[in-house]
Amino acid sequence: MTHSLVCPETVSRVSSVLNRNTRQFGKKHLFDQNEETCWNSDQGPSQWVILEFPQRVRVSQLQIQFQGGFSSRRGHLEGSQGNEALSKIVDFYPEDNNSLQTFPVPVAEVDRLKVTFEDAADFFGRIVIYHLRVLGERGTNGDLCREIHTLPRVQLRRLRPHARKLNFP
Numbered sequence: 001m002t003h004s005l006v007c008p009e010t011v012s013r014v015s016s017v018l019n020r021n022t023r024q025f026g027k028k029h030l031f032d033q034n035e036e037t038c039w040n041s042d043q044g045p046s047q048w049v050i051l052e053f054p055q056r057v058r059v060s061q062l063q064i065q066f067q068g069g070f071s072s073r074r075g076h077l078e079g080s081q082g083n084e085a086l087s088k089i090v091d092f093y094p095e096d097n098n099s100l101q102t103f104p105v106p107v108a109e110v111d112r113l114k115v116t117f118e119d120a121a122d123f124f125g126r127i128v129i130y131h132l133r134v135l136g137e138r139g140t141n142g143d144l145c146r147e148i149h150t151l152p153r154v155q156l157r158r159l160r161p162h163a164r165k166l167n168f169p
Contacts (some may be wrong), residue, residue: 002060005134006031016042018126030132038067039132041117043124047072048116049132054083056139058109061090063133065100069085070128072117079110086114096121100131107136 004010014027018040027041030049036108041047062077069082078086089110092103113134117127 003138005057005059005136005138006132007052007054013050014039014041015045015047015049018042018055028052029151030129033131035130038130040070041125041127043122043126045125046116046118047120047125047127048114049164051113051115051134053111053113056109057134057136058105058110058138059089059113059134059136061121061135062103062105062115063100063132063135064094064103064129065098065131066094066096067128067130068096069099069121070126071121072127073097073119073121075115075117077105078114078116079108080112081110085090086112105136114156 012027012030014030017027018025019042025038027039027049030039039049059079060076063087066072070074073096074091076091080086081091089108090103090105094101094103107167115132120127
């Protein structure tokens with residue numbers, strides 16, 4: 001069954017934020033499900049989002065809603081397990097519009113994902129995203145996104161190194 005894989009324990013990083021204004025345009029707006037907020041990158045030749053999951057996940061879909069005129073014409077998804085180097089999973093080719101776009105992903109089991117946006121529709125290379133969703137399955141050893149949520153921070157730090165070794169059906 002396909003679930004959203006991003007949870008409060010997922011660590012995210014972005015290449016840039018417009019004018020470093022994280023309150024108005026920061027990465028948190030990628031996942032808040034609010035139609036009024038967005039991540040807005042600063043200018044540059046390419047932009048990226050990195051996600052580090054609290055457990056190994058099996059990715060099957062990527063969903064992105066750009067602001068028309070500030071989309072990417074080409075992108076790619078990379079992933080890795082543990083301390084391995086990132087390797088390319090798939091290329092995708094978004095349309096320049098405001099619709100939620102879905103891109104199938106060849107099934108990949110990863111701890112870390114990097115979504116790279118290239119060839120921006122905007123002359124300055126800015127990207128604006130209202131929603132970024134990574135869909136797939138979590139391991140059968142339990143849903144650590146829910147279980148970890150109630151643990152004190154000290155226990156969470158101890159659990160994370162072991163949380164990556166999960167089984168899938």
